[in-house]
Structure formats: structure tokens, C-alpha cells
Amino acid sequence: MLSAHPELVVYFGDKGDQLINYDPKVVASQLFAKLDLLKQKFGVGRLVLLDQVHGTCAHVISKSETQKYFSKQGDILVTNVRDTALGIMTADCLPVMLYDPVRRVIAAVHAGWKGSISGVTTAAVKLLKSKFHSRAEDLKVFLGPCACVCCYEVSKDFMQVLESWKSIRIFVSPRRYFFNHPLYVTEKLVSEGILLESIKTNTNHCTICDSNFHSHRRSRGSPDRQISVIFLR
Numbered sequence: 001m002l003s004a005h006p007e008l009v010v011y012f013g014d015k016g017d018q019l020i021n022y023d024p025k026v027v028a029s030q031l032f033a034k035l036d037l038l039k040q041k042f043g044v045g046r047l048v049l050l051d052q053v054h055g056t057c058a059h060v061i062s063k064s065e066t067q068k069y070f071s072k073q074g075d076i077l078v079t080n081v082r083d084t085a086l087g088i089m090t091a092d093c094l095p096v097m098l099y100d101p102v103r104r105v106i107a108a109v110h111a112g113w114k115g116s117i118s119g120v121t122t123a124a125v126k127l128l129k130s131k132f133h134s135r136a137e138d139l140k141v142f143l144g145p146c147a148c149v150c151c152y153e154v155s156k157d158f159m160q161v162l163e164s165w166k167s168i169r170i171f172v173s174p175r176r177y178f179f180n181h182p183l184y185v186t187e188k189l190v191s192e193g194i195l196l197e198s199i200k201t202n203t204n205h206c207t208i209c210d211s212n213f214h215s216h217r218r219s220r221g222s223p224d225r226q227i228s229v230i231f232l233r
């Protein structure tokens with residue numbers, strides 16, 4: 001557990017939480033029971049999770065809303081309500097947590113490569129600016145565990161679909177390309193005005209080579225997931 005501020009908790013879980021991906025076709029009572037336990041552990045009244053779909057759709061969680069786990073589809077959660085934890089489930093995708101200590105608002109973003117290329121982190125920052133009057137220079141960002149450049153090999157075609165691919169390409173050998181997803185997202189955040197020194201990467205472990213974490217690629221598609229959580233105390 002990482003506490004960056006007296007009024008904020010940011011948690012990046014690992015295999016220890018023993019969670020699996022939500023599947024709307026499967027009865028999820030075991031998963032829900034484990035999430036209830038986590039909620040107790042955090043001491044929060046609500047834990048909100050979306051049915052993540054690798055898009056850019058956002059949900060603002062209000063005080064009155066009662067929310068069942070995974071009842072809405074989307075990849076961005078935002079709230080300024082205390083005691084309301086926002087959760088993201090991943091296994092190689094990048095969980096991005098945002099905090100505005102001035103406006104007292106938080107966001108949790110599920111950024112897979114598809115979502116990142118579609119602008120999911122930019123959409124989250126723009127929502128904080130438009131709806132909560134956040135200033136980019138006030139925002140703090142925490143990057144969680146994801147597939148990192150040491151292991152995230154992609155095709156040359158993939159690299160060429162990224163508009164700024166030259167700056168993020170890591171050329172290892174004549175035929176091998178590795179995607180630096182955290183750096184790609186960092187560049188997007190900085191282009192929205194967020195200060196580079198406000199983007200914390202000490203929790204951005206590589207899920208593929210660090211066996212403490214679940215990896216979709218290393219496990220060849222297993223449904224195991226880790227959870228990342230942010231909430232205002």
C-alpha cells in the first residue's frame with residue numbers, strides 16, 4: 001500500500017489478491033466476495049469497478065449512486081466523493097491513477113495499448129479539467145504495473161501506427177521492436193500540461209518479467225488479474 005498524501009490512498013495490488021477478470025458470461029460470486037474482502041481491508045464504503053472494454057468512455061461516480069461491481073462498461077472512473085474507491089483490473093495493461101489535491105478529485109484509468117492509442121488518458125485529463133476545473137499543473141499521476149519496454153515486444157507494423165513512434169521505439173536488433181507503453185502515456189500526459197515530476201513511476205513494475213504480477217502475455221491469456229485502487233479518505 002502506498003499513501004502519497006494524508007487524504008489519499010493509492011494501492012497497486014499483485015498476485016496476492018487472487019483476483020480474476022470479470023466475465024459477464026460467468027457467475028462472478030467468488031470474485032465479488034474477494035472484492036468485498038478488499039473493500040473491508042481498505043475500510044471504504046464503496047469500491048467501483050467497470051466492465052473494461054479498451055475504450056475511452058468515462059463514468060463520474062456521484063455520492064448518491066449505488067453501484068454493483070462491473071455494472072457499467074467503460075475505462076475511466078472519476079469521483080470527488082470520499083470513501084469511494086475506484087478500481088482497475090489489469091494483467092499487462094497500464095493502470096493510471098490521477099489525483100488533484102487542489103480540487104480534491106481522483107480518476108482511475110484502464111490503459112491498454114488500444115485505449116492509449118485512442119486517447120484514454122487524455123480523455124480522463126480533459127474530463128478533470130472540464131467538469132472539476134482541475135489545472136494540469138496540480139495533477140499527480142501514479143503509474144501501476146504493466147508490460148514494460150524490457151519485455152513488450154510488438155510488430156514493426158504496430159510501432160508504425162503510433163503517431164510519435166520514433167520517440168518511443170526501442171530498437172534492439174534489426175527485427176525486434178519493443179513498445180514503451182508507460183513512456184507513450186507519459187508523453188500524452190505531459191502534452192496535456194501535467195508536470196513530468198508529478199508522474200510517479202516507482203510502482204510501474206514490468207508484469208511480464210516480474211513474477212509477483214499476473215501477465216496476460218506470460219500466462220498466454222489466463223484470466224488472472226491484479227487490482228489497482230485509489231480513494232479519498
Ligand SMILES: [Zn+2]
Pocket residue numbers: 148149150151152206207208209210
Ligand atoms: Zn520486463
